[in-house]
Amino acid sequence: MGRTARRRRQRATCTSLRPIAVGRPCTDLTWTKFRSWCKEQGLPKTRLTLAYFPDTFRGMMATRDIGPGEDVVRIPERLLITASKVKRAMLARAAAGKTTQSDRWDLSEHQSLTYWVYAEAELQGRSKWHSYISSLPRDFASIPLFVLSGRSPSGTIDMDSSGCVQWVIAHLPNALRQRVSEQQARLFGDWSLTCSFSAAFGLQPVSSWRLYVWSWLVVSTRCIHLGRRSSSARHTQTTGASCLRDAHSISSQDNITLAPMLDLLNHNEHASISTLFDADSREFVIKTDVPFKAGQEVFISYGPHDNLFLLAEYGFVLGRNPFQHLELDHAADLWVTAAKARMQGLRRVAPACPASIGTLVDMLKQRGLWGDFALLPGDTEPPYRLQSALRLLLAVEQQGIPLKRAVAQWERWRRGEPEGAESGALDLATSNWVRAACQGLLSVSARMLDDTGDMGHKALGGLGDGGPSAFLVHCIHTVWLEINTIAACHCS
Incomplete structure (x- = not known):
């Protein structure tokens, strides 16, 4: 007992001096094979390893202290998958197949990378990238688009689909549902173009819709921006134009890339990093501006995004998102x-x-003042865009002011000039509109919180197809809780 107590006292006094390893290193066979493959491909040894964490589930853990300005990871150019590399490889295949097409490449960067992932995934063990493809998620069950995209190609969400799909559609906030509908339209457009393009060039056909959806989301959730390029006179002199003929070289036109290892780094809004392509070492480099202790999870930042965006694009939310609105x-x-x-x-x-x-709404759209009506938790009055729209519309609809006079009065308000006797009434009407809108959202969100909370989970068991993933339900619940909290602030 004496030795145990002594060790406990030592741990209590030393916690501030040495880092606590909060991650549990991953020993999964897929990860082990992937690390071996990375080593074979010439990936430099890093200070990172895959680990499991209580909050983010799986991420990259620092194996040693990493100080500000130090490298987080370096990825050799030969391991960067870019659109220019895909183009060169596919055009070479088309030429070998004696197709009559020209060298014109009509696919965008995202479409090119999606086609590459699709083609390599279909090759399975015959692909030299098999270890990388195997390290990717097997599904994206927490991304609404993956659930709602259907079993067959379509430009719209199938509202008459399974119970799981209907439940997700019914419980998504309107803004999120609209975003997913736009994603579905882009996804179908990319699918259609890629199908016709691959057929015209005699390339590997695209026939599986679900595999294409998966490939599309791999690129959407895992591609990174190449950032700035470091200049190198030596590199320009020694390699010059021959670099562009190298199958492993990236192009100056490449903006995004898939990179093994990098896609295992999770997002944190407080992360501060810098990225660049080092022209001397021919490596993509991520440096951290903040320190990480051994055992801590190492993060990068995807950008200043609210939870609706994060859920739609990446399939997760933050419990305390500073960009909530x-x-x-x-x-x-x-x-x-x-x-x-x-x-x-x-x-x-x-x-x-x-x-x-309708005329006033069209005028607001022409001036770029319609939409993007975002109310922040700490707002003491409606934001400018919302005020601008409401003061114009309510002047006509509630105050009965003739159209031309309402527009003239509105223009004076925008210039900061006196509006006239109706100014106070419009202030009150605007505040009342916001309060009524928030009360409506408060009521809807309360019902949604019941459906997605503990009691709602019991009802989900009754869906014949198994229902949505528990994590997706949790994310939807978090989004509605955020809506409920902000709406309540503006109802009083």
Whole structure:
């Protein structure tokens, strides 16, 4: 007991002096094979290893202290997968196959990388990149698009699909549902173009929709920007144009890349890094601006994104996201529709008509002032974009001010000039509109929190197809909790 107590006292007094290893190193066979493959490909030894963490599940752990300005990782050029490399490889295959097509390459960077992932995944063990492909997630069950993209190609979400799909659609916030619909349209467009392109060039055909969806999300969630290029006179003199003929060389036109090892680094809003392509060593380099202790998880930053964006694009959310806000675009669209209906019923007695509202909305769109109505938790008054739209629309719809006079009054408000007697009434009408919109969101979010909370999980078990993943439900719950919290702040 004496020795045990002594060790406990030593640990208590030394916690501030030595790092606590919060990660549990991964010993998975796939990871072991991947590390061996990276070593064979010439990846320099790093201060990182894959580990499991209580909050982020899987990420990269520092095996030694990493100080500010030091390298986090270096990836040789030959291991960077870029669109220019894909283009050269595929055109070479097309030439070998004696296709009659020219060397024109119509696929974008994202489309090119997606096709590469698809083709290598279909090769399975015959691909020299098999270890890398095997290290990628087997599915993206926490990304709404993966769940909603359907079993067959389509430019729209199938609303009449399985119980799981219907549940997810019904419980996504409107802004997130709209974003996923836009993703689906882009996904289908990329699929259609890639199918026709690969057929025209006599390349490996694209036939599996679900594999293409997976490949598309691999690129969306794992590609990184190459950042700035470091200049190198020596490199320019010694390699010159011959570098572009090297199958392993990147092009100055490349902006994004897939890079083995880098895609295992998780996002943290407080991470501060710098990236560059070192022209001397021909390596992609990530340096950290903040220190990491041995045992800590090493993060990079994907950018200043709110949780709706993170969930749609990457399939996760942050418990305390500093960029959280409340989107009121859908509330504004619903109000415009309702206002037109009200004015249609009152057109015989009201000076304005439904067309007036449409005219004003078009004017706001032309001036770039319609949409992106974001309400922050600490806002003491509606933000400028929202005020600008509401003061113009409410002047006509609620105050009954004629269209031309309302626009002139609005222009004076934008210039900071006195508006007239209606100014105070418009201030009140604007505040009341925001309060009513937040009360509506408060009511909806309360119902959604019940559905996605502990009681809701029991109901999910009744879905015949197994229901959405528990982590996706957790993410949706977190987003609605965020909406509920911000809406409550602005209801009082």
